[in-house]
Each structure stands twice: as structure tokens, then as C-alpha cells.
Amino acid sequence: MQDFHHNRARALLETAEELFNKETVDAAVTRMADTLNARFNAPDSQEFPLVLGVMGGAVVFTGNLLPQLTFPLEFDYIHVSRYGDEDQGGQVVWKVVPRSNVTGRTVIVLDDILDEGETLAHVKQRLLDMGAAEVILAVFCDKAIGKAKPCKADIVGITIPNRFVVGFGMDAYGYWRNLPGLWAIKTDSEA
Ligand SMILES: O=P(O)(O)OC[C@H]1O[C@H](OP(=O)(O)OP(=O)(O)O)[C@H](O)[C@@H]1O
Ligand code: HPA
Numbered sequence: 001m002q003d004f005h006h007n008r009a010r011a012l013l014e015t016a017e018e019l020f021n022k023e024t025v026d027a028a029v030t031r032m033a034d035t036l037n038a039r040f041n042a043p044d045s046q047e048f049p050l051v052l053g054v055m056g057g058a059v060v061f062t063g064n065l066l067p068q069l070t071f072p073l074e075f076d077y078i079h080v081s082r083y084g085d086e087d088q089g090g091q092v093v094w095k096v097v098p099r100s101n102v103t104g105r106t107v108i109v110l111d112d113i114l115d116e117g118e119t120l121a122h123v124k125q126r127l128l129d130m131g132a133a134e135v136i137l138a139v140f141c142d143k144a145i146g147k148a149k150p151c152k153a154d155i156v157g158i159t160i161p162n163r164f165v166v167g168f169g170m171d172a173y174g175y176w177r178n179l180p181g182l183w184a185i186k187t188d189s190e191a
């Protein structure tokens with residue numbers, strides 16, 4: 001069992017193509033932190049936003065961004081999944097719903113990728129239904145899918161081509177969330 005996954009993960013990477021290296025990824029995260037710091041460190045800002053990481057894909061992005069934010073904030077996470085171990089999205093499944101009180105709050109949602117936009121459209125609507133005053137969608141990457149999405153990111157790190165990617169928290173079939181850069185893989189249907 002273990003050798004099956006080991007070999008499959010290695011084979012996936014052998015045919016993958018690096019799209020963005022660690023330096024490019026790190027620079028994009030810092031730009032996003034600068035944008036958020038500029039707003040929430042403004043002299044007239046008294047806000048205490050709730051920052052919600054969307055697990056599991058946002059774990060690496062969140063861990064890199066948070067220490068670069070220099071304003072008072074509360075952190076929590078939600079857990080939503082739509083892809084599981086597939087390379088095509090399905091139903092949005094909530095595993096951990098928002099626990100903190102979001103009523104009247106500015107909520108900054110952090111996610112690794114805006115692909116078809118279904119996940120974050122769902123998340124945003126749920127937070128607004130719970131009474132959030134403002135929902136800011138900050139996504140590390142926005143995939144250029146060539147068609148309209150049900151929601152738009154407010155802050156984007158990098159725009160990526162319409163390919164299935166792994167790394168920086170993103171997985172294919174459960175593999176390679178741990179890569180520091182972003183790699184495009186051949187999906188099972190393309191291999
Ligand atoms: O814009 P969409 O097409 O809805 O896809 C984006 C979502 O897909 C991924 O989550 P996934 O369901 O793979 O769960 P994961 O975070 O555990 O990887 C990613 O983390 C986003 O939340
Ligand atoms: O391209 C992707 N890679 C990994 N996870 C994803 N979830 C949506 N799109 C992607």
C-alpha cells in the first residue's frame with residue numbers, strides 16, 4: 001500500500017512542469033501581506049478582522065502569510081472540500097463550519113486557489129448569511145479558466161494557467177501539498 005502511493009506520487013512529479021518557483025511564490029505572498037497591511041494598519045482603522053483559513057489547501061499559504069500581517073487580528077479555520085482525491089470538483093462538503101462569531105465582523109478568507117469559484121462563492125455566502133459585515137477573499141492563486149466564476153477574489157497572489165497544479169498546499173490525488181513551488185501535473189485523463 002505504502003509503496004503504491006510512494007511510486008504513484010513520484011511518477012506524477014516526473015511528468016510535472018514547474019510553473020512558479022519558491023522565490024516567485026514567496027514574493028507573491030509578501031505582496032498580498034503588503035496589501036492587507038496597508039488597509040488594516042491605516043491610521044483611521046480600528047478594525048479587528050477575523051482571518052479564516054480554508055483547510056486543508058490553505059494550510060501552507062496561511063502559515064506563510066500570517067507572520068507577515070502586522071495588525072491585530074483573530075485567526076480561526078474552516079474546512080471545506082469539493083475535490084477530495086479527484087481532479088474534478090463535486091459537491092461542496094463542509095467539514096468544519098465557522099465557529100467564531102462573525103456577526104458584524106470583517107472576515108478575511110484565505111484560500112490556496114480560486115478555480116471554478118464554487119467553494120469560495122459558497123463560503124462567502126455562508127459568512128454573509130451569518131451576518132459578516134464584509135468578506136474579503138484573498139486567494140494565493142486564481143486559475144484563468146476562460147469562463148465566468150460565481151465569485152471574484154479581492155486579493156490575488158498570482159494568476160495561473162488553466163492546468164491542474166500541486167504544491168504550496170495544493171494536492172492532486174492527495175499528493176505533493178508539500179512542494180514549495182507550483183507545478184502543473186498531467187491529470188489521470190491526460191496521462
Ligand atoms: O474554485 P473551486 O473549483 O471550488 O476549487 C477551489 C477549492 O478546491 C480546493 O479544495 P479541495 O476541495 O481540493 O480540498 P482541499 O482544500 O482539502 O485540497 C482548494 O483548496 C479550494 O478550496
Ligand atoms: O488545480 C488545482 N490543484 C489542486 N487543487 C485544486 N482545487 C481546485 N483546483 C485545483
